[in-house]
Amino acid sequence: MANLFLSGGVTVIVSGPDASLLPGRLHERGAILVHIKYEKKNVIRFQMRVRELGLLRKEARQFNGTIRLEKGTGLPFLMQRAIQNYPFILTSICFFFIIILLSAMIIRIDVTGADTQTEKLIRTFLKQEGIREGAIRFDQINEQELKQRALLQVPGVTRFSLKKSGVVYKVDVSASSQEKETVSSRHHLRASKAGVIHDLFVEHGLSKVRRSEFVEKGDRLVTGTKKNPARGTVIAETWYKATVTMVNDSMQTRSSKKRITVYASLQDKEYALWTPASLREPFQSEEYVYQFHFFSYTLPFSFRTVTDYELKKVNTIETADEMEKRAIQTARTQLMARLPEKAHIQGENVLQKRVGNGKVKMIIHFQVLENIATN
Template sequence: MKNQWILFFSGIVAVKVSGNGIERLINKCIRSGIYIWNVKRHGTHAVTLKIGLQDVHKLRHAARDSDCKIEFLRRSGVPFLLKRLMKNGGFLAGAILFLFIIFILSNMVWGIEIKGANPATEYKIRKELDKMGVKVGQLQFFINNVEGIQSELTNQIDEITWVGVELKGTTYSLKVVEKNEPKKPKQVDRQNLVAKKKAVIVDMFVEEGQPMVEVNQHVKKGQLLVSGVIGKEGETKEVPAKGKVYGETWYKTEVELPLETTFQVFNGKEKRKHYLKLGKWQVPIWGFGKLEFNQYETEVNEKKVRFLKWQIPISYTEKTFREREKVERSYSKKEAVNIAKEMARKDIKSHLSEDAIIKGENVLQQSFENGKVKLSIHFQIIENIAVGQPIIQGDSE
């Protein structure tokens, strides 16, 4: 039996057959390959039945030599529906145009809300959004996704620490966290400066207070460096000691580095494919052809389609395939040692203040085991070792 939906798309005709040779006509139609269904008898000399539009001429030909009369009653199916619509073309065009306009307006940006930013920062954000094409009246299909907008704003505007971007219907909502200005140092009433670790003093810059140590002197952790008690005996006063005391300190660090490393890198080749997503189905609309990359990474950018306030199960998807390849990197023993030393320096600097400097370094131990170089390095550092300590009642020089 043929699929009724296929017949609906091709067209269906209801036919009335009357006469004395109805049975012979029906048998002749079946032998001729005419598909007949819904055959109903109306009295002894009439029946109604349905045939496909494509079989109308065959039925007329079969009825010529029969003692029957055929009469077409009703027509249904897509061809007849389209014919009726063509007669009302203006109405159809208007309806399609109306739906198209509603669809466009539903996927357009109608508002941009920014919360958490002061007026100056908000002005910079709106200017940057305008450069990216995020503005009222722009179609959402031509705008980067919210993750891309968030990343671009964070990189381009120094005044913000974090920005969250969310698309709510036709409105972009941004929540901004601005960078806090560094807090002004609290006014210290009175304090001494003491050593935060053992060191050898190499230099001193005392703004206020009484120096208690000298250059080249060894000091221990907690030892008094600059006293906040100044003046002669009997005429002393307590002040907040200020200054920097630079001492030579010592650190030890251990690093290891493989002589051979394998990692993945992008080689610059990429291919883009565009799809129209209908529910779970993806229909390719651009970027056809087989993907020739053996190893690749896929980036998916999906833009949802809305109609009025509803999100319909249709979306436009862009997939970017970036080829990556395996790269093997090998170091000679000498190169590995030099790179390991540089890694150790960066590690030490990450734990020091900005004004600290590396005076010297000495490799205590070096070994090559299991395809790795292992180093134990001793560093000589010049850094400010002075930290404030409140003066407790009864403290003296």
């Protein structure tokens, strides 16, 4: 079977009194002709290879009639047409890529089961994690890790689940129900914790305490009426105790060395595209899976990267003094994270310090100025 698809064929129309003899003559010269058809009287149509058109030219010199070349068929002509219509092909490729990009974009995040305050917190948390409306993410989100971080970082959240449905992320949370305060308790300002009053600012009400007075938790600070509930701030000095233990040689950091292994998977089979030499030192691995979607349909190919980071032990020799400083600093930052925004640490005292065995154990006492007035 002579197939003209790969080599490219041309349809030739021959008319003239000797038309019926031309195929025979071309055949004698060694040409391959296909689909020879007697159209009407003295008109013949056939297909031949583009490469053998030279033979037709030689024959045409002695031919008495007209020879017309019609359209070309086969791969070379298709390619030519494709190149001529390049904007169309370019646009279809662009369309494909844009749809893949848009399918990876997060269009909407739905948060259910949370009140407005918690929802706001969850949205800021998700933003920190790189999940925001308009972000393009090809990598799969590790739900388990995200859940753990969410439970740790977002206050008041007891259950967190993230579901991806197409371009919409559905976050379902349960927040711990806060106790409803009774109306009567809101008339007066009370102390939220024990402390020594440092400063008073009363907007409404009658102050019951003075400066430098010691108050216990729950003591009434400012009295208000039902009509005009008490308002104001009471800055008091409060105390916190922190215990820190510093170990000298347990720190490990990532050196700048890393090795990335790239896998491409087609349906179930996985092929390694790039495998570097493995690291000799101990290392930490991070794995990311990049998947592509065309609308909600998952494309059968995906990429997976495994990044090994080399770990290095930090062997800085710290003196006990330095370790002490570091311990205080650590305790300070830990405390700052727990305190409300406007509070500030006034002073610190080391109550107990024990050095030995490469460890420093300290108990530190902090004096903090903060607003203790609550309704």
